[in-house]
Amino acid sequence: MKLTTQMIKEFAATLGRPCLVGVANIERFKDAPRQMHPSNIFPECKSVISVIAPFPRGTYRGITEGTHWPNYTYYSYNRLNNLFRPRLTYALSCFIEDHGWEAVPLYPAVPERGGLHAPVLPGRPSREININVRIAAVAAGLGEMGWSKVFLTEKWGPRVRIGTILTDAELEPDPLMKPGTLCNRCMKCVRTCPGGAIPKAGEKPPVRITIDDQVYEWGDVSMGRCTLTHHGLNREVSPFLTKDFPTVDFKVRESRVSEELAYRMAYTLATGTWVASEEFPHGNIVDFYHQILGHVGYFAICGAQGCIRGCMDSLEKRHAIEQSHFATPVAPRPQWTLPPASQECSAGIAEGRCAELYRDPDPQAGKWA
Numbered sequence: 001m002k003l004t005t006q007m008i009k010e011f012a013a014t015l016g017r018p019c020l021v022g023v024a025n026i027e028r029f030k031d032a033p034r035q036m037h038p039s040n041i042f043p044e045c046k047s048v049i050s051v052i053a054p055f056p057r058g059t060y061r062g063i064t065e066g067t068h069w070p071n072y073t074y075y076s077y078n079r080l081n082n083l084f085r086p087r088l089t090y091a092l093s094c095f096i097e098d099h100g101w102e103a104v105p106l107y108p109a110v111p112e113r114g115g116l117h118a119p120v121l122p123g124r125p126s127r128e129i130n131i132n133v134r135i136a137a138v139a140a141g142l143g144e145m146g147w148s149k150v151f152l153t154e155k156w157g158p159r160v161r162i163g164t165i166l167t168d169a170e171l172e173p174d175p176l177m178k179p180g181t182l183c184n185r186c187m188k189c190v191r192t193c194p195g196g197a198i199p200k201a202g203e204k205p206p207v208r209i210t211i212d213d214q215v216y217e218w219g220d221v222s223m224g225r226c227t228l229t230h231h232g233l234n235r236e237v238s239p240f241l242t243k244d245f246p247t248v249d250f251k252v253r254e255s256r257v258s259e260e261l262a263y264r265m266a267y268t269l270a271t272g273t274w275v276a277s278e279e280f281p282h283g284n285i286v287d288f289y290h291q292i293l294g295h296v297g298y299f300a301i302c303g304a305q306g307c308i309r310g311c312m313d314s315l316e317k318r319h320a321i322e323q324s325h326f327a328t329p330v331a332p333r334p335q336w337t338l339p340p341a342s343q344e345c346s347a348g349i350a351e352g353r354c355a356e357l358y359r360d361p362d363p364q365a366g367k368w369a
């Protein structure tokens with residue numbers, strides 16, 4: 001049955017949610033590594049459809065003030081990726097299948113993990129194939145990759161999450177965005193990333209890919225440092241860590257930890273418990289992480305201070321994106337800071353406190369010390 005790119009876009013416009021749809025032909029993935037190639041999920045795939053959904057700029061308020069964290073995690077991260085946006089992918093997939101073409105709605109997972117697992121049959125690719133949804137969206141002409149590895153769009157800048165659908169329908173591909181259309185290498189993202197995760201130009205070789213005749217490049221971001229910061233193991237951005245882990249200071253900006261190890265550490269702290277004490281009456285290792293994970297299903301602590309907020313500021317100030325019209329600036333006040341670990345002291349059985357603990361506060365009691 002006839003199905004065109006235009007028909008899919010017109011249907012998307014009827015769904016009553018802000019979104020944009022773009023289409024890549026499978027030929028644009030000819031240089032993709034096997035563990036990220038759409039054909040290794042759906043060999044008959046002819047077209048890769050990307051659908052982007054924006055998130056409200058205002059969800060960063062509260063993090064910008066150091067007063068409220070759940071909004072960004074809920075509306076712009078976890079629920080947007082796992083609930084609101086997949087509704088678009090679901091509806092578009094059903095629409096495509098109504099026309100007699102198969103639609104594979106993809107779950108956005110970590111594409112770099114592919115190749116680490118044994119294939120189900122010799123000669124087959126690894127059994128964990130995941131498409132890089134940002135690269136798919138570049139191939140679908142919806143935007144370009146910023147130096148920060150964040151996907152940038154003409155309308156919303158970096159404020160989007162991305163869905164992907166593979167189909168055997170042969171659809172008209174959208175034109176590619178020329179590299180450098182939005183990202184001018186201002187390096188604001190590098191300067192404002194509190195994890196030191198985004199490399200300076202020249203610090204290490206960039207990631208470089210070719211799609212048709214266009215070459216896209218971006219910084220080889222340290223995902224370990226980013227994950228440590230994003231998930232609250234960086235004192236610079238987490239009053240929760242400083243409260244429940246006083247005196248502890250992971251040297252995040254110098255760390256060479258892997259992304260996976262950073263996740264393991266962060267989730268251990270967020271889900272772990274220990275006996276409650278006078279010093280830590282709640283028993284959870286980091287109380288807020290435990291609470292927000294339970295309520296919202298995720299915990300995004302950094303609030304993308306550099307890679308999204310810093311970048312938005314740059315894009316909006318030079319009117320490089322359509323939505324540059326906001327009355328309140330991205331950062332109306334200087335970034336708040338927390339005291340360094342060297343100024344803290346742990347309250348329980350800690351250095352310098354032992355003698356004090358041997359003294360009974362009751363003057364009538366014994367006098368061991």
Ligand code: SF4
Pocket residue numbers: 146147148149182183184185186187188189190310311312314315
């Ligand atoms: S802040 Fe944005 S525009 Fe500037 S270099 Fe980083 S990604 Fe590019």
Ligand code: SF4
Pocket residue numbers: 192193194195196197198225226227229230302303304305306307308
């Ligand atoms: S989420 Fe935070 S730590 Fe990670 S790259 Fe963005 S600004 Fe840097």
